[in-house]
Amino acid sequence: MKLEGRALNIGYGEHxxxxxxxxxxxxxxxxxxxxxxxxxxxxxxxxxxxxxPALSGTVAIDGQPxxxxxxxxxxxxxxxxxxxxxxxFAFTVADLVLMGRTAHGxxxxxxxxHDRAVSLQxxxxxxxxxxxxxxxxxISGGERQLALLARAxxxxxxxxxxxxxxASLDFGxxxxxxxxxxxxxxxxxxVLFTTHDPNQAVRVADTVFLIRQGKCLxxxxxxxxxxxxxxxxxxxAPIDVVTGADGTIAFRPG
Amino acid sequence: MKPRLxxxxxxxxxxxxxLGLVLAFTVGRFPIGIDDVFGVLAAxxxxxxxxxxxxxQAVILNVRGPRIVAAALVGAALAVAGTAFQGLFRxxxxxxDILGASSGAALGTVVGIFFSLGIFAIQALAFAGGLAxxxxxxxxxSTVRARDPVLVLVLTGVVIGALLGAGVGLIxxxxxxxxxxxxMTFWLLGSLAATSVxxxxxxxxxxxxxxxxxVALRWRMNAMxxxxxxxxxxxxxxxxxxxxxxxxxxxxxxASVAAAGIIGWVGLVVPHLAxxxxxxxxxxxxxxxALLGAGxxxxxxxxxxxxxxxEIPLGxxxxxxxxxxxxxxxxxxxxxxx
Numbered sequence: 096m097k098l099e100g101r102a103l104n105i106g107y108g109e110h111x112x113x114x115x116x117x118x119x120x121x122x123x124x125x126x127x128x129x130x131x132x133x134x135x136x137x138x139x140x141x142x143x144x145x146x147x148p149a150l151s152g153t154v155a156i157d158g159q160p161x162x163x164x165x166x167x168x169x170x171x172x173x174x175x176x177x178x179x180x181x182x183x184f185a186f187t188v189a190d191l192v193l194m195g196r197t198a199h200g201x202x203x204x205x206x207x208x209h210d211r212a213v214s215l216q217x218x219x220x221x222x223x224x225x226x227x228x229x230x231x232x233x234i235s236g237g238e239r240q241l242a243l244l245a246r247a248x249x250x251x252x253x254x255x256x257x258x259x260x261x262a263s264l265d266f267g268x269x270x271x272x273x274x275x276x277x278x279x280x281x282x283x284x285x286v287l288f289t290t291h292d293p294n295q296a297v298r299v300a301d302t303v304f305l306i307r308q309g310k311c312l313x314x315x316x317x318x319x320x321x322x323x324x325x326x327x328x329x330x331x332a333p334i335d336v337v338t339g340a341d342g343t344i345a346f347r348p349g
Numbered sequence: 350m351k352p353r354l355x356x357x358x359x360x361x362x363x364x365x366x367x368l369g370l371v372l373a374f375t376v377g378r379f380p381i382g383i384d385d386v387f388g389v390l391a392a393x394x395x396x397x398x399x400x401x402x403x404x405x406q407a408v409i410l411n412v413r414g415p416r417i418v419a420a421a422l423v424g425a426a427l428a429v430a431g432t433a434f435q436g437l438f439r440x441x442x443x444x445x446d447i448l449g450a451s452s453g454a455a456l457g458t459v460v461g462i463f464f465s466l467g468i469f470a471i472q473a474l475a476f477a478g479g480l481a482x483x484x485x486x487x488x489x490x491s492t493v494r495a496r497d498p499v500l501v502l503v504l505t506g507v508v509i510g511a512l513l514g515a516g517v518g519l520i521x522x523x524x525x526x527x528x529x530x531x532x533m534t535f536w537l538l539g540s541l542a543a544t545s546v547x548x549x550x551x552x553x554x555x556x557x558x559x560x561x562x563x564v565a566l567r568w569r570m571n572a573m574x575x576x577x578x579x580x581x582x583x584x585x586x587x588x589x590x591x592x593x594x595x596x597x598x599x600x601x602x603x604a605s606v607a608a609a610g611i612i613g614w615v616g617l618v619v620p621h622l623a624x625x626x627x628x629x630x631x632x633x634x635x636x637x638x639a640l641l642g643a644g645x646x647x648x649x650x651x652x653x654x655x656x657x658x659x660e661i662p663l664g665x666x667x668x669x670x671x672x673x674x675x676x677x678x679x680x681x682x683x684x685x686x687x
Contacts, residue, residue, distance in 0.1 A: 108494060146578045170584025177579055183439045184574055184629035194572045198584025203565045205632070250583070 096122045096157055098143065098173065098254050098285060103152035105135065105142045105309075111150060112138040113309035120302075122253050122285040125276060127300035127317075129293060131330050135309040136289040137258055143287065144256050145169050156253075170198035174247035176257040179239045185230035188242045192217055192227075195249030210249075217248035221275060237268030244275060255279060257288035261295065273299050293346045297321055305329045321346070358626040358633075362640035366421075369647030373417045377655055379408050411546070419544040419552060419608060420650040421643035424615055426556045426605040428642025430598040431616025432623070432634055433563050436574040437594050438499055441624075445602040445616035448506040448595065452513035453482025454606035459520040459533045468543075472551065472607040479603030482513055487595060498577060498591075538662030539610035541650055548608055555604035560639070562597035567631040570594065574629070612646070612663045614671030619645055621678050 099119040106112035113135035120126045120143075128136050141147040143154055145161040154161045156172055174195070182191075195217070196210040206214075218224040221241045226234055231242060240260060247255050260276070261269040269292075277299045279286050290296065296303050296317055303320035305312040307329055313320060326334045326346060333349030374386045385401040389409045392399035399406065430445035438447065446452065457478025461471035490505035491498070517537075524530045563570070569590060572580050580587050605612075623638040646663075649670065653661045 141578065144582055146581055166581050166586045167584040170582060173582075175579065175582035177576070177582075180576065183441070184436070184624070186571070186629050190571065190628075190630055194575070194583055197569070197572045200568070202569065205568055246583075 096172075096253050096285070098154075098156050098287075100139075100143050100149070100154045101152055103139070103142060103154070104150040105138050105147070106150055107138075107147070111309070113306070116152075116306070116311055118143070118304055118311075118314070120254060120285040120287045123280055123283045124301040125280045125286045125288075125299050126302045126304060127296040128287065128289040128304050128306060129291075129296060129326075129329060130289075130306035130312075134306050136306055139306065140256055140258055140287070140289060144173055144175050146175070167198045170250060170252070172252055173254045173256060174250040174252035176240075176243050176247045176255060176260060178258050178262055179236055179243060182231045182239075185232045187228050188218070188223065188231055188234065188238075188245075189214065189227040191231050191242055192245045192249050195246035198250065213251065214245075214249045217245040220248060221245050236263050237265065237271070240264060240268065240272060241275075244272070248279075252284070254285040254287065257286070259289050259291070261290060261292065269295070293321055293326055297344060297346075307331075358628075359637065361626055362623065362637045362644065365644030365648070366640050367644075369421075369644040369651070370417065373420065373647045373651045374409065374413055376651055377408075377413070379404070381405055381408065385409070415546045415549055416541050416544045416650070417647065418549055419541050420646045422549075422552055422556055423541070423605045423609045423612065424619075424642040424644070424646025424649075425639040426560070426601045426642070427612065427616040428619035428623070428638040428645070429560055429563060429635055430601045430605075432620040432631070432638040433570065433594055433598040434616075435620050436570050436629075436631060437591065437598075438503060439574055439576070440503075441621060442617070443503075444613065445598065446510070446611075446613075447503060448486045448599065449482035449510045449513060450479040450599050450602040451606055451611050451613075452510040452517070454479035454603055455537055455611060456482075456513045456516045456520070458536055458607075458610075459517050459524070462529050462532050462536070463520050463524055465529075469551075472548075475607035476551075476555070476603045479606055480599055482509060483595065483599040483603075485509060487592070535662065536610045537664075539612040539664035539667075540653070540660060540662055541609050542654070542660050544608070552604050552608040555600045559597040559599075559601035559604075560635075562593060563601075564635055566590070566594065566597075567635055570631040571629075574631075609663065612667055614667040614675075615642055615646055615649075618671045618675050618678070621675070625678070 097119055101117055103116040104111060104114050116139060130136050142149050145154060161169060192214040193206050193210060196206055196214060218227055221244060223238060223241050226238055260272050273295055276286050300317045303317045304314040305320060305325060312329055313325055323334055323336045335347050335349045337345045337347060371383060375381050375383055385405050386409060388399040389401050389406050391397045393410060427445055434445055434447055435441050435443045454475040457474035458471055461474040486506045486509045490502040493501045495501045521530060521533055524533060569585060572583050572585055573590060577587055619642040620638050623634055623641050627633040627637045649663060649666050653663050653666050
C-alpha cells in the first residue's frame with residue numbers, strides 16, 4: 096500500500112504554507128521529514144493525514160483519494176501520533192489507548208473484549224503494560240510518547256504519522272522511540288515522521304524528504320540526502336559531519 | 350483504577366443521594382417521620398394502606414414530593430450538562446451555561462414577566478430562549494474559520510452571554526419596580542418553592558431525552574475530550590458529534606433553568622467531585638455526576654427551605670457553599686486536574 100500526496104499546495108485558507116509537494120510512503124518503509132522551523136513540516140503531515148484539506152493536489156492511498164473517505168475509514172488506515180501534550184483529564188493509560196479503537200466500533204458501541212485485548216497487546220508491545228492503570232497526566236514525557244504510540248498501534252493502521260516524536264524526550268527515550276519506529280516498519284507499517292535531528296534519519300529512514308520554506312529541497316534515499324551540502328543548504332547553517340572508523344556518519348550543528 | 354477503589358467511588362454519590370432524599374422528605378416546618386414517608390410512598394406506589402394523617406400525606410405527595418423530584422432532576426441535569434461541556438471544551442472550569450443557555454433563558458423569562466404572561470408561557474419562553482441563545486452562539490462561532498473551533502465557541506458564548514445580560518438589564522430597568530422587578534429578581538436567583546406536579550413533565554421530558562443522548566455517546570465523549578485534530582485522527586467526525594452533544598446538554602440546561610431559575614455552581618462543582626471519585630471515563634462519570642448532582646441539590650434545597658424563616662434563593666446558597674468547596678477541590682486536586 097502507498098500513501099501518496101501529489102502536487103500538493105498546502106496551508107490554511109488564504110495562507111499558503113507549501114507548494115508543489117510530492118511525497119509517498121510505502122507500507123514497511125520509513126520516511127523522515129527534515130527541515131527548519133516554520134518550513135511546513137507539520138502542515139504537510141496534517142494534510143497527508145486528511146486533517147487539513149489540501150489547497151490543491153490530492154492525497155490518496157493506492158490511488159483512492161482520502162478526501163472521499165469518512166473520518167472513520169481514514170482512521171482505520173492512518174494513525175496520528177501528535178506531539179506529546181499534558182492531557183486535560185486524568186484518563187488512565189489503558190483508557191487512552193482504548194480510544195485508539197474508536198474507529199473500529201459503531202457510534203454507540205462500548206469497547207468489546209477484542210478492543211481491550213488489542214489495546215493491551217499494544218501496551219505490551221511497547222513494554223508499558225505496567226503503566227496501564229496509571230493516569231496519563233502523572234507519567235513522564237517518554238512514557239506519554241509511548242502511550243500515544245500504543246494508541247496509534249491499537250488503531251491497527253497501515254500507516255503511522257508522528258509529529259516530532261522525540262521533541263521533548265531524553266537521550267535514552269529518543270533511542271527507544273527510534274527502535275520502535277524501525278520495528279513498526281519491520282511489521283509492514285508505513286511510517287512518516289518529522290524530526291529536528293538528522294541523525295535519527297541516518298538511523299531509521301529509508302527515504303528522506305527535505306522541506307524548506309514550503310518547498311521540497313530534495314528527496315530520495317537517505318544516503319544521497321544526508322550529505323553535508325544538502326543539510327547545510329536545508330538549515331542555512333554550518334553542519335559538521337563526523338565519520339566513524341567503520342564508515343558510519345553523524346551530524347552536529349557547526 | 351482498582352475494582353475496590355471503584356466501588357468506594359460509588360458509595361459517595363449513592364450515599365449523598367439517599368441522605369438528600371431522606372432529609373428532603375423528613376425535615377421542615379412540618380417534620381415527618383421516616384416511617385410515615387415509606388408508608389405513604391408505598392401506599393401511593395403499591396396501593397398498601399398507610400396509617401399517616403391526611404396532612405402528612407398531603408405534605409409528602411403534593412408539597413415535598415414534586416419539589417423533591419424537581420430538585421433531583423435539576424441537580425442531575427445541571428451536573429450531567431456540566432460534565433458534558435467540561436469534556437467537550439477540554440476545560441474543567443466550564444459550566445453548563447458556557448454557551449449562553451442561562452443568559453438566553455433569563456432573557457426569555459424577564460420578557461415573559463414583563464409582558465405579564467402566565468407561568469407556563471414564561472417557562473416556555475425561558476426554555477426557548479436558552480436553546481435559541483446556544484443555537485445563535487453555535488451559528489456565529491462556526492462561521493469563524495479558526496484552527497481551534499472549540500475556543501471560538503467559548504469566546505462567542507461569552508460575548509453573546511454579555512449581550513443577553515444587557516438585554517436582561519434593560520428589561521429589568523423598564524419593569525414595574527413593585528411587582529415585576531421582585532418577581533424577576535426572585536426567579537433569576539433560582540428557586541423550587543413554587544414547584545407543583547404539573548411542572549414535572551415539561552422538566553422530565555427534555556432532561557430525559559438529553560441524558561439518553563449523552564449516555565449513549567459516552568464512549569465517544571472520551572475521545573471528544575482530546576484535541577480536535579486528535580479526535581478526528583481517531584476516526585471521529587467531530588462536527589456532527591459536537592452538535593449532538595451541545596444540543597443534548599443545552600436541552601437539559603434550558604429545561605432546568607426554565608423550571609428552577611438560574612442555579613449556578615452545581616454544573617461546575619459536581620462534575621469535579623464526581624471525577625475525583627470515579628475518574629474521567631464518561632461511562633462512569635456521567636452516572637456518578639447525575640447521582641451526585643441530584644443528591645447535592647436535594648441537600649441544598651432542604652437548607653433553602655428550612656434554614657431561615659423565608660426561603661433562601663438556591664443560586665445564593667449554591668454560591669455560598671460552592672465557592673469554598675471549589676477552592677478546596679482546587680487545592681486538593683491541582684496535581685492532576687481530576
